[in-house]
Amino acid sequence: MSTRLPSLVLLAHVALAAGCGETLISISSDGRIEVSVSTSGTDPDSDGFSVTVDGGAEHVVGPAGDVVLDGLSAGSHSVLLGGLAQNCAVVGSNPRPVIVGSDGRAEVSFEVRCERATTGGFTVEVVTTGGKIDPDGYWLAVAGSAIRPIGYGAIEVFSGLAPGPHLITLKDVDSRCTVANGNPRPFTVVAGETVLVSLTVACGAGAPPQAASRTTASAS
DSSP states (O other): OOSSOOOOOOOEEEEEETTEEEEEEOOBOSSEEEEEEEEEESSOOTTOEEEEETTOOOEEEOTTOEEEEOSOOSEEEEEEEEOOOTTEEEESOSSEEEEEOTTOEEEEEEEEEEOOOOOEEEEEEEEEEESSOOTTOEEEEETTSOOEEEOTTOEEEEEEEOSEEEEEEEESOOTTEEETTOSSEEEEEOTTOEEEEEEEEEESTTOOOOOHHHHTOOOO
């Protein structure tokens, strides 16, 4: 099969009428799907999106770009656009159903509309080092959200937070362990973004003692 792409045969498109999206599907027979994305709005998602077929590997696509998904078997498939910012949404259905034949080719278009971002969030990851790790994990408090359990090597995502500084506190830290760089610590929420926060806990010999006032502090 030639690696050069000829003109694409349209497989699916979105017809928007009376505010309601409808996906029209026709059968193609190539084993490839080309996904195109357009983004509009007052505060668009600038870091792009992810595209998956049938829950498989993620493929990166820009906010105004396209990606080719190939090596597909004949039959029905589901194409999902992910990685959208909190203030953005896909117009019409997502995921989109697609039917591919053994020698077919298809095109699927996603339109993403973004409103002005008013909130943001955190992705909090905990990394624990040392020979005497507390196996029951910790409790994680982020100002503006309910307290949650989190494992000693786990990730939690917090969304819908007001822009500005928020205290992040790791609770129930074993006395043999300490949180690097202080606990609690302030981190800043940026509207329309999910900020990565990494908390490192050192346990066992050589770890400085954890102050009781810090392990019991609450986020508020």
